[in-house]
Amino acid sequence: MIRLKNIYKAFGSLEVIKDISLDINYGDVVSIIGPSGAGKSTLLRCINCLEIADQGEMQIGDYHININKMTKSDIQWIRRNTGMVFQGFYLFNNKTVLQNITEGLIVVKKVKKNEAKKKALKMLEQVDLLEKKDCYPSSLSGGQQQRVAIGRALILEPKILLFDEPTSALDPELVNEVLVLIKKLAGQNQTMLIVTHEINFAKNVSDRVCFMDQGTIIEEGPAIEVINNPKNKRTQQFLDALKH
Amino acid sequence: MSLDFKFIVRLIPIMLKYSTVTIKLSLFAILLGFTLSFFIAIVVYAKVPVLNKFFKVYISFFRGTPLMAQLFCFYFGILPMFSRLVLKVSSFQAALIILSLASSAYMAESLRAAISSIHKGQMEAAQSIGMTYVQAMFRIILPQAIKVATPTLFSSFINIIKDTSLVFAIGVKEMMATAQLEGASGYRYLEAYICVLLVYWGITSLMGFFQRKIEIRLGQLVGETN
Numbered sequence: 001m002i003r004l005k006n007i008y009k010a011f012g013s014l015e016v017i018k019d020i021s022l023d024i025n026y027g028d029v030v031s032i033i034g035p036s037g038a039g040k041s042t043l044l045r046c047i048n049c050l051e052i053a054d055q056g057e058m059q060i061g062d063y064h065i066n067i068n069k070m071t072k073s074d075i076q077w078i079r080r081n082t083g084m085v086f087q088g089f090y091l092f093n094n095k096t097v098l099q100n101i102t103e104g105l106i107v108v109k110k111v112k113k114n115e116a117k118k119k120a121l122k123m124l125e126q127v128d129l130l131e132k133k134d135c136y137p138s139s140l141s142g143g144q145q146q147r148v149a150i151g152r153a154l155i156l157e158p159k160i161l162l163f164d165e166p167t168s169a170l171d172p173e174l175v176n177e178v179l180v181l182i183k184k185l186a187g188q189n190q191t192m193l194i195v196t197h198e199i200n201f202a203k204n205v206s207d208r209v210c211f212m213d214q215g216t217i218i219e220e221g222p223a224i225e226v227i228n229n230p231k232n233k234r235t236q237q238f239l240d241a242l243k244h
Numbered sequence: 245m246s247l248d249f250k251f252i253v254r255l256i257p258i259m260l261k262y263s264t265v266t267i268k269l270s271l272f273a274i275l276l277g278f279t280l281s282f283f284i285a286i287v288v289y290a291k292v293p294v295l296n297k298f299f300k301v302y303i304s305f306f307r308g309t310p311l312m313a314q315l316f317c318f319y320f321g322i323l324p325m326f327s328r329l330v331l332k333v334s335s336f337q338a339a340l341i342i343l344s345l346a347s348s349a350y351m352a353e354s355l356r357a358a359i360s361s362i363h364k365g366q367m368e369a370a371q372s373i374g375m376t377y378v379q380a381m382f383r384i385i386l387p388q389a390i391k392v393a394t395p396t397l398f399s400s401f402i403n404i405i406k407d408t409s410l411v412f413a414i415g416v417k418e419m420m421a422t423a424q425l426e427g428a429s430g431y432r433y434l435e436a437y438i439c440v441l442l443v444y445w446g447i448t449s450l451m452g453f454f455q456r457k458i459e460i461r462l463g464q465l466v467g468e469t470n
């Protein structure tokens with residue numbers, strides 16, 4: 001399982017993550033909801049080591065890390081075993097769709113080129129973009145780009161896949177294709193941590209939902225409970241505001 | 245006094261012969277300067293301690309002082325101090341050194357700006373799948389940056405070619421030196437310098453031709469971005 005314990009992160013004097021602990025079992029889908037500026041992105045970035053937290057412990061499977069004693073090779077290990085899907089997709093603009101997917105296999109996992117290509121083609125089938133394999137990202141729609149980005153992360157078989165508002169940058173009519181794909185992954189028992197504003201989606205797809213505000217997880221529980229009957233007042237206010 | 249075309253026609257082959265010096269000097273300076281600028285741009289962009297500060301001063305100095313003064317200072321000022329050493333530096337070599345250093349400052353600046361123009365998400369995405377900083381730089385960032393920088397890099401290349409016309413001042417026997425000599429022989433300065441201009445124009449036009457070829461090739465290789 002994946003375990004975060006007492007994570008802290010500040011930017012200068014701004015405390016963005018204040019003592020967050022979270023356990024995620026393999027195969028679970030956990031969603032994080034909460035207002036803008038709550039620290040949701042920062043939390044995901046700390047898990048993926050794009051930001052280095054100031055304090056705390058992380059455990060991914062059998063791998064324990066004390067963040068204060070984290071070495072370069074720890075960081076590399078964590079990045080190789082956690083996948084990130086960004087709000088802005090960030091496909092490699094100088095690579096084709098196929099190359100975007102094989103890049104990690106070839107460069108990071110040292111898989112042979114033709115083997116990487118075989119795997120990547122299968123992955124493209126799974127994200128339903130096989131016919132776009134030789135296109136460059138700039139010629140794809142946002143939804144297609146995001147599905148390639150999911151494939152790029154997924155092919156490295158991450159122990160956890162992190163999503164940072166994967167549909168927030170998409171035109172409304174393109175949101176669904178991405179949500180459908182994420183749902184499909186949930187059905188395949190892919191462990192996922194998803195930051196999203198799609199409340200209904202979070203309710204449908206997640207095992208658990210966390211409400212985060214001002215750097216802390218204020219409420220956490222089974223998805224339907226947290227979203228239908230929030231106990232905390234701030235969670236209620238946040239969910240009410242979304243309805244109107 | 246009319247233009248003596250016969251004189252021009254007679255002079256062109258002589259100029260072409262000396263243009264090999266210009267071309268050799270330009271090519272070597274472009275090669276050395278570009279390689280060096282690559283290194284400098286990455287050091288400055290990655291904020292490598294100490295070296296970063298050093299190269300900022302370096303860039304400011306070489307971009308902020310006249311090439312002619314740099315050449316004179318190096319060849320007539322600095323080199324003689326080391327004349328006791330076995331190391332003997334010809335005027336051609338001195339010109340090559342200064343041209344490479346000076347142009348590397350300009351090119352490093354355009355490369356650095358091009359690298360900065362690449363969205364930081366590209367580096368983050370590369371790192372998120374486990375690439376090291378260096379892998380991400382060489383496989384993802386630089387290929388995109390080079391494409392952005394191509395037009396300004398080529399104006400630097402063209403500037404290097406044109407700047408070689410200054411090196412006769414430290415005694416390199418090239419086209420300008422020849423033009424002065426030949427021009428003086430029959431008071432045909434106009435014709436002599438027209439020859440020089442024509443040959444330079446030819447060389448830089450060729451460079452422009454290569455630029456278009458490379459831009460098309462990079463467009464295919466890097467993918468047209470909108």
Ligand SMILES: Nc1ncnc2c1ncn2[C@@H]1O[C@H](COP(=O)(O)OP(=O)(O)O)[C@@H](O)[C@H]1O
Nearest residue numbers: 011014016034035036037038039040041042043
């Ligand atoms: N690199 C950074 N430097 C300084 N402040 C940052 C940085 N990243 C995020 N912040 C600040 O941290 C707070 C939380 O940001 P973020 O994690 O992006 O929130 P969320 O994703 O929940 O909207 C915000 O106030 C934001 O301005």
Ligand SMILES: [Mg+2]
Nearest residue numbers: 040041042165
């Ligand atoms: Mg965010």
